[in-house]
Amino acid sequence: MSDHLEDYRPIVGSQVIDELLLLADRVRHRRLQHINSTSVGGGVAEILTRMVPLLRDLGIDTTWDVIKGNQDFFAVTKAFHNALHGGEEHITEEMFQVFRDTTAMNLADLNTYGDVVIVHDPQPAGLIAKKRDVGGRWIWRCHIDVSTPDPRVWGFLQDHVAQYDASIFSMPDFAQQLAIPQYMVPPSIDPLGDKNRDIPDAEVRAVVERYGMDPERPILTQISRFDRLKDPLGVMQAYRLVRRRHDCQLLLAGGGATDDPEGEEVLREVREAAGDDPDIHILELPPFSDLDINALVRGSTVVMQKSLKEGFGLTVTEALWKRKPVIGGAVGGIRSQLLNGVTGFLVHSPEGAANRAVELLGNPKLRDALGDAGHDHVKENFLTTRHIRDYLLLMLAMEHGDMDLSLLTARPA
Amino acid sequence: MTNQESFIFDTEFHLVVVTGIKARTLPELRTELARISESSVFLHTHQEYLAHDFQPTARYNDFARWVSETLREEPLAEKLAAIDLLAFTSIAKLRDALLRTIDTYLDNLDRPGYQCRPEEAFHFCRSRSFVLPTGLVADDVGDFFKKVPSISHASLHFHFFEARLRLGRQTNDFSRWLTDRGRPDLASAIDGLNPYVRTLDELRRDIVQLGAQT
Incomplete structure (x- = not known):
């Protein structure tokens, strides 16, 4: 793991680093504040953990604050999350009130001080009310798939979102009818983080064995929070179909996020569905298991991310970076990562996933070809360095109005 | 210079701005293409050339790719991809050529066109550039x-x-x-x-x- 941008030069190339330095010159000494709802678990916290030190290394005065909320609040925001993803949720007026009350508490307790404030996801969205007092440019960063949101929940959220200066979505499909500019910025992974850095084969093998799997036999893997929208039961169904044609083991591994109280229930369902099959391995990984996750993915033969809804699917990015063939649900950001048949396979059902898995298990050359193309795709589009570049550009964009083309030919002040 | x-x-450097304008049919694509910004036309005809080359022999601009992969109107996709970008020195003229190509195809289409699923829609974006x-x-x-x-x-x-x-x-x-x-x-x-x-x-x-x- 590195907090120094220079360490990324051998991985992403000098041009990328030099361009970041060039851009940072234009926004150096500005204050950038990130605000989200959890410091541990989930993709947003992971991205910020890696990105904040690197932004500081570039001379951007960057801070990261986390809102407070009790279990009731996170149960409400989880229900909102599901409803925004298009799931059926019973949303009551009391739930909106819990959201308002927690927002009011955080408005009182949390200091904001950025020249640019980036607020991540719905949970802290109400903090925009502070803008009147503290000023600055405020951006709402949406990490979730809101292409078919529950209109009532989106309507509630939109009242807040409309007050921001700009919004960011991971895919064009998620954009909404908003009067503020909507930028498209896909998320990213850190190639030097413990979850993604290179590790020796012996270490990979040792981890696979430590978790009770046989490294000599094929392993199908899905690494994901235990969440219905990740369809772990669909993956299990696919595995059972694959087993009719091909020997393999199934690994379902995931950790919990502090803002996801539904996980335990889903985990129970998954364990029950697994029954006593000794080749199904269900792992509940504690936070800070990044190195183990890294090894488990590297030790896998085929990686699945059979989500039914997905904001982006960083687990797909992580597997592609490790040159693994990936089978993903044809939803959300997975579609921009898996160019079907080129960098992976997109599927719509457990049967489709099983067919592709059988194909891949029987064809090592195809696995290698998809893995290599996937790695290149991630290198170009989904690494931390690209994400930092986009945030620096957003800071510039906030200062230069909404012109299509800004010729910044003068030297920076 | x-x-x-x-x-x-x-x-x-580019930032992609989502316009919120989308199309699910060929006539919708044509209607929106006629009124989107020049920045959007440029982005959708040129971002391919900055992207990684997985299939260097089959370069399709965004319009051609969507028409091929989603609408399955391959003859039109080929024509859109074959428009010689080097022949134009203004985006207005390039846009006209794209529109003419679609119009000719629509005029000769003797069956109803396909309306794609909402999740397959073409999303018009534009680029915000910093030089x-x-x-x-x-x-x-x-x-x-x-x-x-x-x-x-x-x-x-x-x-x-x-x-x-x-x-x-x-x-x-x-x-x-x-x-x-x-x-x-x-x-x-x-x-x-x-x-x-x-x-x-x-x-x-x-x-x-x-x-x-x-």
């Missing part, structure tokens, strides 16, 4: 060809694609400057390199080779 002794290498000097400067023609190997894809893209079409400079920046420096032969040779059939690496290599031949 030109009319000056030195060549200043600029580079360009900055890289700090790299060539003092003379010899120095220019020494510096070209070290310029980035983004810089090459800007001086070759953007300068010509989006900024309406008629030719690429390199050729303009070389003409001003009294080297119309090199200017013409570089202008003759079709950037739409080369990867950016190949384009840069070919420019360097032209310099080495002098």
Whole structure:
């Protein structure tokens, strides 16, 4: 793991680093504040953990604050999350009130001080009310798939979102009818983080064995929070179909996020569905298991991310970076990562996933070809360095109005 | 850039802005294409050339790819992909050519067109660009060809694609400057390199080779 941008030069190339330095010159000494709802678990916290030190290394005065909320609040925001993803949720007026009350508490307790404030996801969205007092440019960063949101929940959220200066979505499909500019910025992974850095084969093998799997036999893997929208039961169904044609083991591994109280229930369902099959391995990984996750993915033969809804699917990015063939649900950001048949396979059902898995298990050359193309795709589009570049550009964009083309030919002040 | 002794290498950064405008049928694509911004037309016809080349022989612009993969109107996709981008020095004319191609196809379509699922819609985006000097400067023609190997894809893209079409400079920046420096032969040779059939690496290599031949 590195907090120094220079360490990324051998991985992403000098041009990328030099361009970041060039851009940072234009926004150096500005204050950038990130605000989200959890410091541990989930993709947003992971991205910020890696990105904040690197932004500081570039001379951007960057801070990261986390809102407070009790279990009731996170149960409400989880229900909102599901409803925004298009799931059926019973949303009551009391739930909106819990959201308002927690927002009011955080408005009182949390200091904001950025020249640019980036607020991540719905949970802290109400903090925009502070803008009147503290000023600055405020951006709402949406990490979730809101292409078919529950209109009532989106309507509630939109009242807040409309007050921001700009919004960011991971895919064009998620954009909404908003009067503020909507930028498209896909998320990213850190190639030097413990979850993604290179590790020796012996270490990979040792981890696979430590978790009770046989490294000599094929392993199908899905690494994901235990969440219905990740369809772990669909993956299990696919595995059972694959087993009719091909020997393999199934690994379902995931950790919990502090803002996801539904996980335990889903985990129970998954364990029950697994029954006593000794080749199904269900792992509940504690936070800070990044190195183990890294090894488990590297030790896998085929990686699945059979989500039914997905904001982006960083687990797909992580597997592609490790040159693994990936089978993903044809939803959300997975579609921009898996160019079907080129960098992976997109599927719509457990049967489709099983067919592709059988194909891949029987064809090592195809696995290698998809893995290599996937790695290149991630290198170009989904690494931390690209994400930092986009945030620096957003800071510039906030200062230069909404012109299509800004010729910044003068030297920076 | 030109009319000056030195060549200043600029580079360009893009942010993609989602317009919220989308199309699910060919007539919808045609209607929106006629009124979206020039920035959007440029983005959807040119972002392919900055992207990684997985299939260098089958380069489709965004419109052609959507028409092929989603609407399954392959003959139209081929025609849209075959529009010679090098023939245009303004986006307005490029847009007209795209529209004419779609109109002709629609006129001859003897069956109802396909309406794709909402999640397959074409989303119009536009690019928000920032052009900055890289700090790299060539003092003379010899120095220019020494510096070209070290310029980035983004810089090459800007001086070759953007300068010509989006900024309406008629030719690429390199050729303009070389003409001003009294080297119309090199200017013409570089202008003759079709950037739409080369990867950016190949384009840069070919420019360097032209310099080495002098």
